[in-house]
Amino acid sequence: MTAKPTLPANDEHASREAVIATALAMNAAGINRGKSGNVSARWRDAAFDGFLITPTGVPYHRTAPEQIVAMTLAGEARGALLPSSEWRFHRDIYLARTDAQAIVHTHAPFATTLACMQRGIPPFHYMVAVAGGTDIRCAPYATFGTQELSDHAVKALAGRRACLLANHGMIAVGESLEQALALAVEVETLAEMYWRALQIGVPVPLSDTEMDVVLEKFRTYGQAGMTWSGKRKNN
């Protein structure tokens, strides 16, 4: 898969604004409340190779583009404010995944409810394949901000674009901020449907064969310009 540039080249200010806009959109979409989540986008230019991430402790509606923290892949922060306390898993996902151009982390209510039960999302609905596989895993619990949590997250994301974090929340990875946000919304929708189904019994899972058919269709459509949310793009 060819990684597309997330954001306009050589326009760091626009990239910073896009990170803030995505954080605001995440809360407006109801998949995050307050300042609990965080957003980042890969950023590279001639002199820098890293990512731009929301700072810690500043409400998104009061965050200025200059307050978005630039971090190198070595974990060195450049800016007046401290980066989100979860910068490690953002950094490690960018290091591990060339397809990762943007990351949205939220404490979305339904996804987090399942995560608090330490349950992933099984193939109860074909759209589970939107995250790249036959299920959406739940990474084991580790304290927020730790290398241990980051290691668990990278492992749970193997072959996937989203995972839950036990007793914590979820992570969605995209080739752009728009895709990462759309995937986070989709994962929360799936988590809600799965939770609802669990109220009346045990949902009937789709077989690996059926899920493979869907995964193949998504792969094919993906090349034709389908977004992970299943909507056809105009490019």
Ligand SMILES: [Zn+2]
């Ligand atoms: Zn968190």
